[in-house]
Amino acid sequence: MNYKLRCIHCGKIYESNEVKYTCPVCGSRLGTLEVVYNNFSHVEKFDLEHKGMWAFSRFLPVDLNHFEVPLLVGNTPIYEKRRLARELGLSNLYVKDDGRNPTASYKDRASALAIAKAKELGISTIYCASTGNAASSLSGLSAASGVKSVIFVPRSAPDAKITQLLVYGATVIAVDGSYDEAFDLSMEVGEEFGWYCRNSAVNPYLLEGKKTGAMEAALQLNWRIPDVAMVSVGDGTVVSSIYKGFSDLKKAGLISKIPMIIGVQAEGANAVMRTFELGIFDEPRDMEAHSMADSIAVGKPRDVLKACKYVKESGGKFISVSDDEIGRAIVELARKTGVFAEPAGATAYAGLKKIKDELKGKSVILFITGNGLKDINSVKRFVTQVYVVKPNREEAKEALRNAGAI
Ligand SMILES: Cc1ncc(COP(=O)(O)O)c(C=O)c1O
Numbered sequence: 001m002n003y004k005l006r007c008i009h010c011g012k013i014y015e016s017n018e019v020k021y022t023c024p025v026c027g028s029r030l031g032t033l034e035v036v037y038n039n040f041s042h043v044e045k046f047d048l049e050h051k052g053m054w055a056f057s058r059f060l061p062v063d064l065n066h067f068e069v070p071l072l073v074g075n076t077p078i079y080e081k082r083r084l085a086r087e088l089g090l091s092n093l094y095v096k097d098d099g100r101n102p103t104a105s106y107k108d109r110a111s112a113l114a115i116a117k118a119k120e121l122g123i124s125t126i127y128c129a130s131t132g133n134a135a136s137s138l139s140g141l142s143a144a145s146g147v148k149s150v151i152f153v154p155r156s157a158p159d160a161k162i163t164q165l166l167v168y169g170a171t172v173i174a175v176d177g178s179y180d181e182a183f184d185l186s187m188e189v190g191e192e193f194g195w196y197c198r199n200s201a202v203n204p205y206l207l208e209g210k211k212t213g214a215m216e217a218a219l220q221l222n223w224r225i226p227d228v229a230m231v232s233v234g235d236g237t238v239v240s241s242i243y244k245g246f247s248d249l250k251k252a253g254l255i256s257k258i259p260m261i262i263g264v265q266a267e268g269a270n271a272v273m274r275t276f277e278l279g280i281f282d283e284p285r286d287m288e289a290h291s292m293a294d295s296i297a298v299g300k301p302r303d304v305l306k307a308c309k310y311v312k313e314s315g316g317k318f319i320s321v322s323d324d325e326i327g328r329a330i331v332e333l334a335r336k337t338g339v340f341a342e343p344a345g346a347t348a349y350a351g352l353k354k355i356k357d358e359l360k361g362k363s364v365i366l367f368i369t370g371n372g373l374k375d376i377n378s379v380k381r382f383v384t385q386v387y388v389v390k391p392n393r394e395e396a397k398e399a400l401r402n403a404g405a406i
């Protein structure tokens with residue numbers, strides 16, 4: 001696909017081989033790049049030879065003739081939840097479960113693109129800093145593609161995520177600091193060794209991979225686009241990608257509207273929301289981040305400018321929810337839909353619960369971005385405990401009575 005790179009801050013357009021990652025004039029924080037296409041081929045919209053996210057290769061900056069697809073990313077289920085929609089006063093509710101990706105998060109869509117690009121450039125080591133999921137997706141897809149991955153995570157990342165990295169054979173540097181510090185450190189080290197960078201926002205291609213989530217949902221819904229799309233927000237790339245996916249489909253003439261996009265943050269890490277509300281998007285309101293939703297515990301969001309611009313363009317906004325609301329949302333979402341999300345995944349549902357009255361009568365799609373098994377510890381305090389009994393019928397019945405099951 002024929003494309004160029006445009007700075008989100010100054011608007012300057014670059015050829016893809018002219019710049020490495022970000023606009024040299026505006027710098028790596030504000031000068032993140034957008035991939036802009038000359039036009040979308042109207043001949044064949046979908047690449048039916050390829051499965052999952054690669055069915056959208058006509059909309060991606062990758063030549064699949066030179067890339068062997070490593071794992072099946074995408075093709076995740078979308079569920080229509082009419083009963084829950086009625087309960088919430090919505091006209092309909094769709095739940096797209098991206099925790100069903102090969103390494104169990106939305107991030108697989110981005111890592112797949114990063115690996116394709118590294119292969120195109122002939123670079124055999126890829127690095128990233130991550131709250132956990134970008135890392136596990138990079139290491140899983142790297143293992144499947146025969147490239148090396150070097151990962152910088154905050155030491156506090158959940159056990160399951162760190163173990164996942166080690167199992168896949170990544171080199172893991174656990175930084176005794178925040179995600180934001182791990183990010184800056186990774187950039188210094190990665191640059192020094194000339195590795196390929198899979199860091200959110202800095203690498204413009206990640207968002208292109210992620211936009212396939214929105215495209216896939218549109219296709220699954222037969223191009224009937226819901227009024228509102230909700231997703232959780234850390235660095236701001238995923239929420240931007242939801243906009244870009246719908247926007248590229250609209251440019252190609254496949255859909256006629258872009259949903260109102262609502263980004264949901266954790267209250268203790270809501271720098272994107274605060275920047276959006278203050279209205280000066282190139283003056284990010286960074287903060288020290290704290291949230292049990294580790295994946296979105298980001299204080300210095302790297303894609304803040306794009307996220308604010310795109311969400312505004314869609315007529316949407318950002319909201320934030322407390323850790324308590326997130327914990328309760330995990331349990332309620334699992335019980336009402338069967339989808340068990342990690343905290344950052346359920347954050348979208350917590351956001352929906354919070355503003356359901358504002359959305360009365362609308363159709364809503366929730367993007368659930370990560371699987372609940374990634375982080376079981378944080379949800380434990382929101383569920384009842386198990387009843388331990390001796391292997392004895394009377395004791396079992398007593399426990400069942402206490403549990404209210406008989
Ligand atoms: C499960 C999950 N949800 C949401 C996000 C937020 O994505 P972004 O940082 O691009 O805003 C992440 C990022 O790590 C994630 O892992």
Ligand SMILES: [Zn+2]
Pocket residue numbers: 007008009010011012023024025026027031
């Ligand atoms: Zn610029």
